[in-house]
Amino acid sequence: MKCIDRILLIVCLISPLYGYSCSKVKRDILFQTSTINALLEGIYDGDVTFGELRKYGDFGLGTLNGLDGELVVLDGKFYQVRSDGIVNPVDSSMKTPFAVVTFHEADKTVMANKSLNLEQLEGYLDSILPSQNIFYAIRIDGTFRYIKVRSVPRQERPYPRLVDVVKNQPTFEFYDMKGTIVAFWLPEYINGINIPGYHFHFLTEDKQSGGHILSVITGDIRIQIDYTSEIHMVLPGSKEFSSVDLTKEKQKELESVEK
Ligand SMILES: [Zn+2]
Structure with a gap:
């Protein structure tokens, strides 16, 4: 038994005495x-509540039921960026149709003080990721x-396809703003399940604004990358999900939705 396992076992054994639950998450x-x-x-x-989701991560992104805005999860707090900004x-009782979270623990930290646009930022991150075959929370x-x-914007049933929703997406621009990018990089083979490559969300330092990033020019930044080699998926139990055709290739559609 490794030392860390022994410590975990001891923590698990004594934790009920102090009112902690020792979950296997x-x-x-x-x-x-x-x-x-x-x-x-x-x-x-979807049918997963944010109360449930917070058990699986303190960092992440996604959206809310009814496509009601962009989700940013930072330092264990969950933020909804509505379409009015x-x-x-x-x-906790609200639910998500699509979200990705993890507990962010940096494996690599780098500082950068160059002005990088989105393409350059992606290129710089590419140069410091150690493999194209695992997952990264950035x-x-x-x-x-x-x-x-x-x-x-929040949608009403019958729901339009996402590619049609984003034709009228509200956008917001900020200059010289302090904040945090919450991002993932996922490998090409994740295609269909999640977004291959980078997916960036943003939250301002004052937690008053944010959203899904379309464009950026960085200033002084600190990049913290969490290497991750496991994934756990939960699929919706709805009739809509059961009957939707998920076999089609949607790379082009995904690009127009993300960019
Ligand atoms: Zn997004």
Whole structure:
């Protein structure tokens, strides 16, 4: 038995005495609800509550049921960036149709003080990721000389497809703003399940604004990367999800939705 296992066992044995529960939730694992292709097809209602989701991570992104804005999870707090730009704390009873979370524990930290646009930032991150075959949760704190984000407006049934929703997406621009990028990089083979490559969300330092990043120019930033080699998916139990066709290739649609 490794030393860490022995410590964990001792913590588990004594924790009931102090009122802690010793759950088996692994911290170095991506937890995901539904699939990106289901979201593209307009499956905007899921059955996982944020109360449940917070057991699986303190860092992440996604959206809310009804496609009611962009989700940013940072330092264990869940934020909804609505389509009018207002940021609300997310209630534990609310649910998500698509979200990815993990417990962010940095394996690598680097500082950068160059002005990087989105393409250059991606290129720089590419150069410091050790493999193209595992998952990365990427936290970037600092100053952003420019940042353009979008949110998505809440939808009513019958739900339109995501590619049609984003034709009218509200966007917001900020200059010289302090905040945090919450991002993931996932391998090419994740195609259909999640977004291959980078997916960036943003939250301002004052937690008053944010969204899904469309454009950026960085200032002084600190990049913290969490290497992750496991994934846990939970699929919706709804009739809509059961009957939707998820076999189609949607790379082009995904690009128009993300960019
Ligand atoms: Zn997004």
